[in-house]
Amino acid sequence: MNDDYLWDRSGKPDAEVERLENLLRRFRQDAPAPDFAHAAVEPERSGPAWWRWPRLAIAAASFAALSFLAWYAIRATRPAWTVERLAGTPAVGSLTIRAPGHLLAGESLETDANSRARINMEAVGEVEVDPNTRLRLLRARPLEHRFALDRGTIHAFIWAPPRLFTVDTPSAVAVDLGCRYTLHVEPGGNGELHVTFGWVSFDHTVNGATVESFVPAGAMCLTRPGAGPGTPYFEDASPALRAALEKLDFDLVAGGVKGGIPGGVQGGVSGGVTGGISGGVTGGVSEGVTGGVESLEKVRAAVLDTVLSESRRQDALTLWHLLSRTAGAERARVYERLAQLVPPPAGVTRQGILEGDPATQRNMRDLWWDELGLGDTSWWRIWKGPAPVR
């Protein structure tokens, strides 16, 4: 994932890039400069001055006419993508799609148990819609293509620049940072994201606090209404780890929130790569919850035992996310296990991760992230920064 060599030839050479450089240099430009001495140059102005004014008037009239036509065309049409029937009888609104049709901003595409469809978005990408799915096109603008998946399954393959393509679900927003993923939403609002190529950011904001998960190719992430996205993990993680993580993310935390931790858990979770408030769980629990807290903590500790003992080197992705989703003794245990799997680099200290101010914690987590083999954080800044423009 580290692209420094591809970018500016610094860092460790990428064998495949080097191979292609050597292979393809035979096509490089090597022709000498042509003789420009006799090339004709257009004069800066042509014709006498009296002729220039009528031409300017004609140009101005043409411009006005074209502007009116463009304005009329924009008013007359709304943004739309092409919908193609793959099987059965998918419908846009109340109209069944037989031949390729259009999905306009504000319309929904719905498939029954026997229907499938594909949405072609030209320079953005394509989305395949599985049976029993309802998908709404919220916006189709040059810098924003936003869908809402109410239920069902879509497979997105996106080649637009990062962050232009997003899908809202009842409990999280999938922001395309990469290329290919599958998103499933159950009728109750629970969701699953599986990334097969590139990266997807899965986030959810409540009262200004953001829960954010970065999901690379080969990894997945669950999401639940009220809780937002869980901790991401690789698909080949052990079943025990996956089950324990689901409890930690949703079952045990949900009980705590309902028991009266105003903003505590959300605040504590809000620190993916972007950093944020930490320490929410412990603070909130100690102040706001009475009775049952000790048993909740014991159960969480036991479940966390499973997560930590089942973690492999690859699961550092999961533990790294847990650093910002736990607090106090829990975070200390996550720190110790992550340090065993991926030793913290210079600049990262136990005290800083556990007790530092939010900015310090964030900076240290960033430094540690660079050791995970998933690309460096400067790279994240680019993905998360303003959308590139041509």
Added chain:
Amino acid sequence: MGARTETIADAGRTLGVNQPLYSGPARSAAEDATIVAEARAGDRTAFGRLYDRYARMVHGILLARVPRDAVEDLVQDVFLLALRRLHTLRDAAAFGGWLAMITRNRAKDYFRRSPQRLETELSENVAGAERECSGPDAEALAALAAIRELPDAYRETLILRLVEGMNGPEIAARTGLTPGSVRVNLHRGMEMLRKRLEKIPFSRQEVE
């Protein structure tokens, strides 16, 4: 900044790049402005210097879009067109982006003037490369064809990087694209290219 320039210059020498080395975005734009002013004043050697600085960019943009055997002629077309229109360029420091736009438009014209050329273009695909020759040539042709099958933004940036030997900051400065955009295009294009190359038999053997 100085250290970065040295690094890039060293990389250029290592790769045997003959053209003048890239000297950083700000300095590069300032140098362009000076050379463009000289060329506008009628100094044809100045335009030759612009050719030296930008021939790889123009060649790469065209190679991403038109058949290989048409590229050399079109490179000359583009520079002659730019020379004729140089007085229309308002901001001399934006010469690179302006020239890149002319080049992309010239590539579109190439197909517009003769639609059947599209068939020639399409025949230069991976399968065609495998059929037509073997060995390193076939591998190189197949790799080039695989790049040319990527979306526009990715194939252009990857060809400038992998074929023309430009690095990311240089591509950004020359084409007028933002560094972030170039880096994203390189990364995502390379990821897509790796997937495509996995499907090409001899390419996979080479990697293994």
